[in-house]
Amino acid sequence: MAASRVSPRVDPLMVRATRYAVLLPLAYRSVLLPVAWLSVALDAGAGLALTVVTWIAVAGNIAAFAVRLRVRDSTGRVTWFLLAADAVLTVLVCVVGPPGGAVALVSLTGTVALWTMCHGVVAGVVGALAGVALLGRGEVAGLVNGAGLLLVAVVTATGALILLGLGTRIALAIGLRIGHDSERVRTERVLHDTVLQGLEAMALGANADETEPRAQLARLRTAARAQAAELRRALSANASTDGLSAELAALAAEMAREGLRAELALADIGDDRLSEARRTAVRDAAREALRNTIKHAGTREVVVRMEERDGGIAVIIRDHGAGYDEGQRPAGFGVSESMKARLSEVGGWCRIESRPGRGTRVTMWVPY
Numbered sequence: 001m002a003a004s005r006v007s008p009r010v011d012p013l014m015v016r017a018t019r020y021a022v023l024l025p026l027a028y029r030s031v032l033l034p035v036a037w038l039s040v041a042l043d044a045g046a047g048l049a050l051t052v053v054t055w056i057a058v059a060g061n062i063a064a065f066a067v068r069l070r071v072r073d074s075t076g077r078v079t080w081f082l083l084a085a086d087a088v089l090t091v092l093v094c095v096v097g098p099p100g101g102a103v104a105l106v107s108l109t110g111t112v113a114l115w116t117m118c119h120g121v122v123a124g125v126v127g128a129l130a131g132v133a134l135l136g137r138g139e140v141a142g143l144v145n146g147a148g149l150l151l152v153a154v155v156t157a158t159g160a161l162i163l164l165g166l167g168t169r170i171a172l173a174i175g176l177r178i179g180h181d182s183e184r185v186r187t188e189r190v191l192h193d194t195v196l197q198g199l200e201a202m203a204l205g206a207n208a209d210e211t212e213p214r215a216q217l218a219r220l221r222t223a224a225r226a227q228a229a230e231l232r233r234a235l236s237a238n239a240s241t242d243g244l245s246a247e248l249a250a251l252a253a254e255m256a257r258e259g260l261r262a263e264l265a266l267a268d269i270g271d272d273r274l275s276e277a278r279r280t281a282v283r284d285a286a287r288e289a290l291r292n293t294i295k296h297a298g299t300r301e302v303v304v305r306m307e308e309r310d311g312g313i314a315v316i317i318r319d320h321g322a323g324y325d326e327g328q329r330p331a332g333f334g335v336s337e338s339m340k341a342r343l344s345e346v347g348g349w350c351r352i353e354s355r356p357g358r359g360t361r362v363t364m365w366v367p368y
Helices: 012-021 023-043 048-070 077-096 102-135 140-203 213-236 244-256 276-297 333-345
Strands: 261-266 301-309 312-319 349-355 359-367
Touching: 012 023, 012 140, 023 048, 023 102, 048 077, 048 102, 077 102, 102 140, 140 213, 244 261, 244 276, 244 301, 244 312, 276 301, 276 312, 276 333, 276 359, 333 349, 333 359
Parallel strands: 261 301
Antiparallel strands: 301 312, 312 359, 349 359
């Protein structure tokens, strides 16, 4: 789990999490080494050699902390070099300092924790045994105390790895569940905006059904082919990269096949700066608004205007149809869930203004 080299059998997510976990021993020693040195200096006096080695070790821990954050070690060579340098500094601290002293114990426990996290429990135990050998120059009581602290370092580092693994797995499971729920909502919206809306539009009766049955059948087939193509495009998530203007123009052409004449007023702005998620949200919400016009407005003409507003792009869809009383109409899927929700998810908003006999205005806005 803590290997520096990633093989196909190693979880890359776990490896990345473990590499950041080694920051804990580095931070631990960066803080406690100066404290331990000060304790030795005030108690018995710290020699020049111990002072120099201790502060070199402090600087090395801080440098390793920065390297761990900024350098991507894909081969593991940097990690091996840092571990080797750390081991050398720890040996020097133990040799020049008092046997079993505070500085030596802090340095040794940090090294054991690092090796445990980077190379597993066996490496940590071997490091602990080596540390006991370095502490063997002191008294028996100090040796026992040091061995206990090194064992605690191994157990603590192992526990940290276990908790890290559990936390990563739980976070991954939660992320997968949220992703599945989001995908289900997206699929529902795709089906609602394409198949369901298309079928409802094709099911609407017209006088031409009796007077021009052949022409109506041709239009029905054309609409069915268009809806099939739209559903295939939406399910494959191949969004257009030509900008929102091009997508609104294509949407107007799609609506024209269903009998809605959309007059476009598209300002020449940098709509290509919109992210794919925001562009898709505006396009799908606009499709929903146009379909609502076909089904409820009692008119076949609508104006679609796009403009730059408040650090983003606004799309306004206006018809002069029947309108309705927004305060008395219960929230339906098309308005509250499909239009307002999808824009809210990408940081935008949707406002619907309508009055009986005065038509409907839908304003959608998303930031750049």
